[in-house]
Amino acid sequence: MAETTDLFPPQTPAVVIDRASMTYTVNSDEKRPSPGNVLGRVMRKIAGKESTVQIEALKELSLVAYHGEAIGVIGLNGSGKSTLMNLICGKIQPTGGAVYASSTPIMLGVSAALVPDLSGAHNVILGCLAMGLTRAQIEDRHEAIMELAGLGSSINLPMRSYSSGMSSRLRFAIAAAIDPEILIIDEALNTGDDEFRGRTKQRMDQLREQAGCVFLVSHSLKTIQDLCTRVIWIDKGDLLFDGDTETALGWYRKYTKELAGGDRFAAAKIRRRMQNTLETVSVEPLQPGRRKSVGA
Structure with missing residues (x-):
C-alpha cells in the first residue's frame, strides 16, 4: 500500500461507520383484498389509505475506512451498495447509528451539473x-x-x-x-479499454499517495481486482466480508456461481460461512478536531 503523507499518519480513519442502518417505509398493496380490483387500488392510493411495509435496505453495519485505501464494494443488485455510498456521502441519513468522515466525501456524479x-x-x-x-x-x-x-x-x-x-x-x-480526500465512485468504471483502466489506476494510486480514500462500487470484478486494496461484500443488506481483495473475490465468485446454477443451499452455506468468519470491527473516533457527522 502506498505511504500516506505527513498530514495523515498511517491508519488514520477517513470514514467511520458506527452501527449504521437504513430502513425505508414504502407503500404496498400486498395485504389488501381483491387484488384484481384495479380501480379500488387506485382509489386507495389517491385517498392515502395504502398499506405500508418496512424494507431494511442496510442492516446494522460498522466499519472504518483509512486514508490511503482503495475499497471495492461488491454485491448483487439490490444488496445495499448504493445505499451505503449515499450514507457515506451524506445524501441520506441513517435510521440507526451514525456515519462520520474527516472531510466532505465527493461522489462521482456530477451529471446533474x-x-x-x-x-x-x-x-x-x-x-x-x-x-x-x-x-x-x-x-x-x-x-x-x-x-x-x-x-x-x-x-x-x-x-x-x-x-x-x-x-x-x-x-x-x-x-x-x-484531489478529493474521500472519493466515491458508484457503477461508473464498468466500461473502458485497457488504456483507460491503466490511466484510472494511475490516478487512483495518486489519490491514495496523497492520503485519499476511494470507494469503488462495481460489478466488474476485474476492475475491483486491479484497482482496490480492500473489498467490502454486502448481500441483502448484510455485511458478509471486509478484507483482502483476492479472498473476497474468490468467495464471491463461488457464491454467484452457485446461485447461477440454482443451488441455493450451497449459496446459503457460503453466506453463513462469510457471516461466521466476519470479524467485529473496533470503531474508533476520528482525530480530534476532524470529527464530522456526514450530512449534518
Whole structure:
C-alpha cells in the first residue's frame, strides 16, 4: 500500500461507520383484498389509505475506512451498495447509528451539473465549477482532465452523442480533478479499454499517495481486482466480508456461481460461512478536531 503523507499518519480513519442502518417505509398493496380490483387500488392510493411495509435496505453495519485505501464494494443488485455510498456521502441519513468522515466525501456524479447538448469540453468547465473550482484552477488542471478522459476529438462533440463508457470517462476525469480526500465512485468504471483502466489506476494510486480514500462500487470484478486494496461484500443488506481483495473475490465468485446454477443451499452455506468468519470491527473516533457527522 502506498505511504500516506505527513498530514495523515498511517491508519488514520477517513470514514467511520458506527452501527449504521437504513430502513425505508414504502407503500404496498400486498395485504389488501381483491387484488384484481384495479380501480379500488387506485382509489386507495389517491385517498392515502395504502398499506405500508418496512424494507431494511442496510442492516446494522460498522466499519472504518483509512486514508490511503482503495475499497471495492461488491454485491448483487439490490444488496445495499448504493445505499451505503449515499450514507457515506451524506445524501441520506441513517435510521440507526451514525456515519462520520474527516472531510466532505465527493461522489462521482456530477451529471446533474452537465448539459447533454453542450460539448464535453464545455461540460468539463461546468462540472468543475459545480465542484467549487475557480476558473484559474480549472485552467490549470484542464489538460490533465482531458488526458485522463482520453476522448480525443470527441471532447468537442455534444455529450448526448457519447456512449455510456465515454460519459463515464468524462465524469471520472472531472471528479478526480479536485484531489478529493474521500472519493466515491458508484457503477461508473464498468466500461473502458485497457488504456483507460491503466490511466484510472494511475490516478487512483495518486489519490491514495496523497492520503485519499476511494470507494469503488462495481460489478466488474476485474476492475475491483486491479484497482482496490480492500473489498467490502454486502448481500441483502448484510455485511458478509471486509478484507483482502483476492479472498473476497474468490468467495464471491463461488457464491454467484452457485446461485447461477440454482443451488441455493450451497449459496446459503457460503453466506453463513462469510457471516461466521466476519470479524467485529473496533470503531474508533476520528482525530480530534476532524470529527464530522456526514450530512449534518
